[in-house]
Amino acid sequence: MGTVLQIEGLRKSYATGRRRPPRPALKGLDLEVRRGSVFGLLGPNGAGKTTTLKVIMGLVRPDAGRVTVLGRQADDLSVRSRIGFLPEQPYFELYMTPRRLLTYYGRLAGMSSERIRERIPYLLNLVGLGDVTDLRLEKFSKGMLQRVGLAQALLNRPELVILDEPSSGLDPLGKIEVKEILDGLRREGVTVLLSSHQLSEVEEVCDRVAIISGGENVASGGLDDLLRSKDEFRVVLAGPLLVEKPLLPPSASWSSDGRTLYVKRESLSRVLRSLIDAGIGVEEVAPRRMTLEEFFLSRVKPAREGEDV
């Protein structure tokens, strides 16, 4: 389990015009992505996700910090042939067809003609464009262009795939297809770093996430570890409640079906005792798992409020 991507103390400010101070986009960001993981980069609009990905791809020059990709500096060209990149809202020369476009990018990637010819039908089928291989891109819809973008990102069989909002603009079917593609990449051992606003999607496909807010990494780790709350527990009753609800501390709350209790850590033993004293069977006690949305809001809101001060 090596590290595929390591970012340390990354800083970047964008110029905003003469005589105005530069606007910081990244303020000392740290990030580590391990081989074989599907890593989700989350954060509100303007948090610095795209900027981070652009720095990794050498499209933006950082002011400070170190970026190591596949064991090399981010500005090392040789590493690019091992990365696939889907930019945010990808766009293409519209007079081209997917076949010509992918051929052009394949040549730039230094792929042989045979290999390009082999990959094109496979990739276009993968992203659901198998029947428009020779249709000009000007006739494509937004979601279709997004799919072309996905295909070009996978052109050179990359070890690391970087996707900036891969499912933006896709229909529900397309989102499921993206999920399947990501699952396929995971099975092949390809490392994926994606940014997304679709929290449910991230929860389904990513095993690790980082939340960026205001140009900093405010939380990162394995999804299971992050979402398992340290100070709240879930208590599941053995059967439906037949007797009167026992009197419980105010920090404990019932779920809507009346079979589950959410209890703060400090009152857990008191609640359990009251339940057992009232003759109510307990089936399961486990740390409560938050949804990613709850977790996201819990991390982003305080960071935002801190900013306003």
Place this chain on the structure above:
Amino acid sequence: MYSLLTVAWGVMQDALHRKVFYALLAFTLILILLVPLLPTAEVGVQLDLAREAALGLASIMAFLMAVILAASILPGEMGRRTIYNALSRPVGRKIYYLGKLLGVLAVLAAALILNYLVILAFLAAKFRVFSPGTAKALFTIFLEGAVLASVSMLASVHFGPLVCVLLTGLFYVVCHVKGDFLYRAMVDVSNPGALRGLAGFLYYVLPNLERLNINETVAHGERVFRVGAAELLLLTGLAVCFAAVFTGIGMYVFERKDL
């Protein structure tokens, strides 16, 4: 090397999908064919005048094409964000920049060759003369187009197409009048010192593009001056040096730009 050629090839493909390319080409070729309609004084000079007019038209076309193409490629790709797809491959920015410029020059060369063939055919049909010597003038037109394209491309790293065309136009004018105007501004002691300094600086730094204009000499059949191989070589060296300087600066700036 391979990616350089791939990028250049991409530019040529791209030019074939641009209206401005066809418009300029068609406009020029039609005008060349209309040259005989110009009023002429004496029959004897008709051939020379026709040649001069045709070469003049070819230069205008070449300069506009070089400047417009070079001015619009990078801003277009940056604006439409297509540049990310290319630069996320193992292609250095310098190579990318150079490839784009090479592509523009290849398009320019192709357009000039087409012009050459039309001019030859036109002169043969109208005056029954075979005039291969016009190639020399078209060659120096190409050289000047290359210098202008490199200036336009440099400007296009930071400015939009329109500003680039205007800046390059300014460059063109200054470099054509510099031998005369700047020199006088420099030596005239009645001018303020700063102005004389600036004029002197520009005089020595900017290329003398008038040197590259041999249209007249060639049009008049090189009866007075002959444009020999040594002269062409010298002019090539001059143009290559200036184009290289502008391109070098352009590559340096482009490499450091946030996209």
